[in-house]
Amino acid sequence: MTTLLPALADLGDEAATLPGLTRIESHPRPVATPIILDMLRSVYPHDKVFGDFCPVQGYVDAPPRELYEWLADTRSLEEWTYSLRGFTETDEPGLWEAQDRLGDNTMIYTRTIANPDAMTVDYHCAWDQGRHLWMIYLMRVVDAQAVLDKPGSVVLWTNCRHPFYDANPYPETAPPERPVWVGDFWDMFSAGHQLELDNLKAIAEYRHHNDLPLTPDWMRS
Template identity: 40%
Template sequence: MTTEKRIHDRASILTCGIDVKDIPELINAERMDFTKPETAQWMASQKKDAYRHDEIFGTSCTLTEFIECPLEIVYDYTANAFSMEEWTATVRSFEHVGGGLYRGVDAIAKNTPLYLRIEANDAARTVDFLCAWDQGLDLWMRYFFRLFDAFPVIGKPGTILLWTNYKHPYYDKNSAAPSYIMESRARADRPWVGEFWDLFNVVHGMEARNIKTILEHRFRSLEAAARRGAK
């Protein structure tokens, strides 16, 4: 990954020969007068006082958490597969299988085997969790972390965690899938992971708070010990 600055120019935009003016259904200042009262009324009409759960979390689940702990510490912690045994609700007992692939268990479904690979980018401060139940060849369950230095964003020292995952078709028991997924979904002795999709925002929110609680407690304890040693 490069951080080299480069000068952009309009001519380098990929247009496929289609001018933006010729693309229908765009909403912008060239097509709508944003100074008119009726435009403001239309924009206000797009808001809702309440949203159905599926309108927000039907196809993806995104949440955020502020952690009063330095960015580098949060990154190193979350990029370590074994930290998941501390902050997740049910994932435990990891062992390294080889080639960066880990196998653990998910206690939510009678200790179902869980396979995991973490792809972390130190420069971008991203931590991607690629995982799957029962098999490690197709890691279709994806959980994406992005970490920000909180101070230039919200004026407070610490780290912002942005966590997103999307509803892959395999979560749905009725979707088309290869045999290794169909067989896993057909088991009658346990629930299927997709049955918990409606609770993903609740569980992931709890787990994000677990990360916050663990790191803040340890970092504050470290600071307190340093202050005691300085006296």
């Protein structure tokens, strides 16, 4: 099995102060929760807008092919997600395990299915067990020149509300006395995913603007 080097090592000391970056190391959940709640607005019916689907999207000033190649590596999740840390490849090729620090003693399993022609990156995930990866995060990188008439990338990200978000289908695999289930956070997914998309943007633009490869050396080795 392969163990990763520390994420964001190529950013050096600037990683802790990079504008727009919100990660669990600098913003523990009690600190991040008010930020996310402030992103929610009472002027729209949140449950109707985000009841069954959670779409977020944004512009990233970085080359689309390079951005796709970074995201297509499962280990990129260590960098731009809020709480997934310590990715290690399992004995099953292509299946990775990591900690999801949203939950106490919670492991998350991920398999990435990427299509270089369409520049789609789908993360198939699940808490606690890797047999049934029912949490599927659908992402696509689009050449911004085609849709916005300017260089860069547009990232489209959609999540679907699988019925298992309402109740853990594999309670026997959960750590004892864990107080939360991933579905407990569904109402915050739209804001939480936007926060993570902002992380993605901050890292990719920093590297691009400083002539660094979007995919760091420790992923290439």
